[in-house]
Amino acid sequence: xxxxxxxxxxxxxxxxxxxxxxxxxxxxxxxxxxxxxxxxxxxxxxxxxxxxxxxxxxxxxxxxxxxxxxxxxxxxxxxxxxxxxxxxxxxxxxxxxxxxxxxxxxxxxxxxxxxxxxxxxxxxxxxxxxxxxxxxxxxxxxxxxxxxxxxxxxxxxxxxxxxxxxxxxxxxxxxxxxxxxxxxxxxxxxxxxxxxxxxxxxxxxxxxxxxxxxxxxxxxxxxxxxxxxxxxxxxxxxxxxxxx
Amino acid sequence: xxxxxxxxxxxxxxxxxxxxxxxxxxxxxxxxxxxxxxxxxxxxxxxxxxxxxxxxxxxxxxxxxxxxxxxxxxxxxxxxxxxxxxxxxxxxxxxxxxxxxxxxxxxxxxxxxxxxxxxxxxxxxxxxxxxxxxxxxxxxxxxxxxxxxxxxxxxxxxxxxxxxxxxxxxxxxxxxxxxxxxxxxxxxxxxxxxxxxxxxxxxxxxxxxxxxxxxxxxxxxxxxxxxxxxxxxxxxxxxxxxxxxxxxxxxxxxxxxxxxxxxxxxxxxxxxxxxxxxxxxxxxxxxxxxxxxxxxxxxxxxxxxxxxxxxxxxxxxxxxxxxxxxxxxxxxxxxxxxxxxxxxxxx
Numbered sequence: 072x073x074x075x076x077x078x079x080x081x082x083x084x085x086x087x088x089x090x091x092x093x094x095x096x097x098x099x100x101x102x103x104x105x106x107x108x109x110x111x112x113x114x115x116x117x118x119x120x121x122x123x124x125x126x127x128x129x130x131x132x133x134x135x136x137x138x139x140x141x142x143x144x145x146x147x148x149x150x151x152x153x154x155x156x157x158x159x160x161x162x163x164x165x166x167x168x169x170x171x172x173x174x175x176x177x178x179x180x181x182x183x184x185x186x187x188x189x190x191x192x193x194x195x196x197x198x199x200x201x202x203x204x205x206x207x208x209x210x211x212x213x214x215x216x217x218x219x220x221x222x223x224x225x226x227x228x229x230x231x232x233x234x235x236x237x238x239x240x241x242x243x244x245x246x247x248x249x250x251x252x253x254x255x256x257x258x259x260x261x262x263x264x265x266x267x268x269x270x271x272x273x274x275x276x277x278x279x280x281x282x283x284x285x286x287x288x289x290x291x292x293x294x295x296x297x298x299x300x301x302x303x304x305x306x307x308x309x310x311x312x313x314x315x
Numbered sequence: 316x317x318x319x320x321x322x323x324x325x326x327x328x329x330x331x332x333x334x335x336x337x338x339x340x341x342x343x344x345x346x347x348x349x350x351x352x353x354x355x356x357x358x359x360x361x362x363x364x365x366x367x368x369x370x371x372x373x374x375x376x377x378x379x380x381x382x383x384x385x386x387x388x389x390x391x392x393x394x395x396x397x398x399x400x401x402x403x404x405x406x407x408x409x410x411x412x413x414x415x416x417x418x419x420x421x422x423x424x425x426x427x428x429x430x431x432x433x434x435x436x437x438x439x440x441x442x443x444x445x446x447x448x449x450x451x452x453x454x455x456x457x458x459x460x461x462x463x464x465x466x467x468x469x470x471x472x473x474x475x476x477x478x479x480x481x482x483x484x485x486x487x488x489x490x491x492x493x494x495x496x497x498x499x500x501x502x503x504x505x506x507x508x509x510x511x512x513x514x515x516x517x518x519x520x521x522x523x524x525x526x527x528x529x530x531x532x533x534x535x536x537x538x539x540x541x542x543x544x545x546x547x548x549x550x551x552x553x554x555x556x557x558x559x560x561x562x563x564x565x566x567x568x569x570x571x572x573x574x575x576x577x578x579x580x581x582x583x584x585x586x587x588x589x590x591x592x593x594x595x596x597x598x599x600x601x602x603x604x605x606x607x608x609x610x611x612x613x614x615x616x617x618x619x620x621x622x623x624x625x626x627x628x629x630x631x632x633x634x635x636x637x638x639x640x641x642x643x644x645x646x647x648x649x650x651x652x653x654x655x656x657x658x659x660x661x662x
Contacts, residue, residue: 119536145538159529170526173519174538183519226538 072097072262073118073230078127080110080117087113089286090127095230100256100263102273102294105283106307111266112154114283115232118264119151120144131230146176150228154235154266156215158207164218165203168193168225175226193221196258197251213244217251224255231255233265237272245269249276270298282306347597354502354600358495368494370611371604372566375501378603379508379559381587383552385596386512388588390548391442392528396455398556398584401431403461403576405557409564410478411471420484420565424558431557435550442545458576465572477571484565497566504562505600508555512596524548583610590631605631 073095080088088110095101103111116122118129120141128137136144150171159167168190173181181189194200197217202210210218216236223231236252237245249272256263267273273280274294282290282297284306290297297303318329324340361367384398408430409423418426441453465472472478485496515521526534527544535541564570574580583606591602613623 121532121536141532141535142538142540145536151536153533157530157533159526159533162525162529166522166525169522170534170539171537174523176538181519183522186519222537 072099072132073264074130075114075118076128076130078114078117078124078129080113080122080124086286088117088124088283091283091286091288092127093281093288093291095262095264097229097262098260099279100265100277102277102280103264103266103283104268104270104273104280109283110286111283112234113286115151115234115264115266118144119149119232142174145174145226145228148227148229149232150175150223150226150230151232152216152219152223152234152236154238156212156219158210158215158218160208161206163204163206164194164199164210164214164221165190167207167218168221171222171225175228190225193225196224196255197221212239213248216240216248220248220251220255224259224261227259228261230262230264233263233267235266235268237267237269245272252276274298350600351506355499358498362491362495365491365494368498370607372494372498372501374604374607375498375505376559376563377584377587377607378599379501379505379562380556380584381591381599381603382505382508382512382596383555384584385588385591385599386515387548387552389516389528390524390552391545392531393442393446393450396451396581396585397458398552399575399580400454400458400461401435401553401556402560402563403458403465403572404434405431405560406564406570406575407465407472407478407560407572408557409561410481410570413481413564414478420482420561423565424561427557427561428554431554432550435553436546439546439549442549443542455581458581459578462572462576465576472572474572477569477573478564479569481564481568481570483568484562500566501562504559509596509600511555516596586631 075094076092077090078088078092079086079090091110091114093101103114105111113122117124118136120136120139120143123138128135130136131144131147131149134147136147136149159170162170165187169183169186172178172186172190172193178186191200191203194203197220199214199217199221202214207215207218220236233252236248240248252263253276255261265273265277277294279292280290280294280297281288282303289306290300290303316330320327320329325336325338328335328337357371358368361371380398380402384395387395387398405427408427409420412418412423412426413420438457441450445453462474465474467474469475483493484500485493487493487496516524523534523539524544526537526539527541531541560570560575563575587599587602587606589602590605591598591600609627613627616623
């Protein structure tokens with residue numbers, strides 16, 4: 072479904088992503104892990120068109136989306152959430168999701184009330200329906216992350232890019248969020264590419280992980296095998312721990 | 316036989332099997348309706364004072380410039396410091412075509428729209444390349460450049476004296492009727508702008524526009540064609556401002572760049588937007604009336620005016636709630652959302 076082949080991106084002299092290739096098949100949940108500054112979020116930005124890759128190509132559903140504008144990529148069926156939530160602060164939760172419903176794909180004949188009804192469905196799905204008229208700036212972190220999820224789902228994506236959904240959530244909220252993402256995958260038949268630091272969740276939730284370090288891919292495979300690899304432990308914890 | 320029934324908060328009228336209700340409790344009054352009603356009745360009280368009629372006509376025109384400006388600020392997410400550029404372009408287009416080629420007002424209106432649209436389209440890429448202070452600075456410099464042009468090519472534009480003697484839109488035998496007619500025309504123009512902008516903000520375009528105003532990158536990621544939106548919301552208000560210039564040309568029958576293009580005029584318009592509330596379209600109307608009343612009452616003081624007027628304006632900015640303005644005071648207890656609430660029935 073998503074094929075990334077030898078993609079590179081430099082910021083000045085810094086190679087943020089260099090020569091990364093992997094692919095995501097339909098219906099899969101793929102984890103993207105790596106230490107801080109490994110280029111995970113840059114890779115996500117390259118996929119969804121915020122940056123243009125210097126070299127390499129990205130194909131989605133057989134279409135070449137390398138360097139395409141974000142709005143066209145969104146219309147093709149890729150949607151994302153942000154590491155630091157970026158809500159539309161002075162819009163209500165409902166209006167924020169409404170933007171996704173109206174613009175996610177071509178809906179020239181949908182009236183505003185119809186769109187609001189559909190948006191409220193997504194809000195109810197993530198459990199924020201009671202907060203529909205609250206301004207986004209008044210929501211807490213968990214609610215903001217759920218709002219981002221609802222907003223991303225509202226654009227009817229085939230591929231959802233999640234950027235550290237669990238960061239800053241307490242264990243209860245994290246397990247609720249995990250359930251939410253699983254049921255979203257069930258209900259809307261979406262494929263997920265998931266950046267995460269919480270290893271416990273990655274181990275449970277994904278079928279395959281891709282490990283980045285210093286912008287290069289150092290491993291790929293089922294989470295159990297990858298985390299047993301001394302190279303990965305070295306990348307995360309330093310060489311001393313790998314020996315034990 | 317019509318039956319009237321007085322309830323606590325409403326009057327109910329019944330006729331056969333039909334029923335109409337009229338809510339009389341003040342908090343349910345449709346305040347915009349009352350405001351517009353007052354504006355329509357105003358000339359009946361002041362029609363013997365042409366001076367006041369001119370003042371409120373000017374106030375309407377100020378509002379007609381400030382309302383599209385507020386829409387432009389919302390739609391592009393940028394503060395335009397030079398809306399009067401298009402006032403100048405529209406005014407000069409209409410005036411020159413009318414004076415030199417004898418075009419009638421309808422034709423000059425068309426020409427104004429075409430010229431303003433063309434120039435706005437040419438300048439609209441500034442919304443892509445610049446934002447924040449840089450956009451404000453670029454837009455600030457453009458009308459001043461145009462003012463210089465009117466001095467340099469003084470034989471065409473008559474920079475200092477202005478153009479006079481354009482054909483009027485309407486002309487009656489009695490002078491007072493002219494004043495009243497122009498007041499109503501300006502009021503209708505302003506209300507049409509208000510209607511257009513209000514409809515736009517409340518439509519599905521308005522929702523996406525609000526998203527662009529909030530965060531361009533996220534809006535683009537959600538499938539909005541941000542660049543197209545910004546061009547549209549730069550061009551459409553520019554055309555509306557240009558039409559005000561056309562209106563000034565054909566009602567006051569004199570147009571000078573030196574009146575409308577300098578910084579003072581821009582300050583007035585910006586202050587109307589600030590006093591009336593940055594994001595509230597309706598706020599421009601009380602803002603415009605307040606500014607023109609202040610301006611007019613200080614004019615009698617003569618040269619003092621130049622010191623007192625800025626001071627009064629600064630006081631207005633300081634003492635009105637930040638960024639919310641007069642309309643904000645009224646709206647304070649209401650939810651400040653971009654879209655009316657979705658009411659879910661529980662039955």
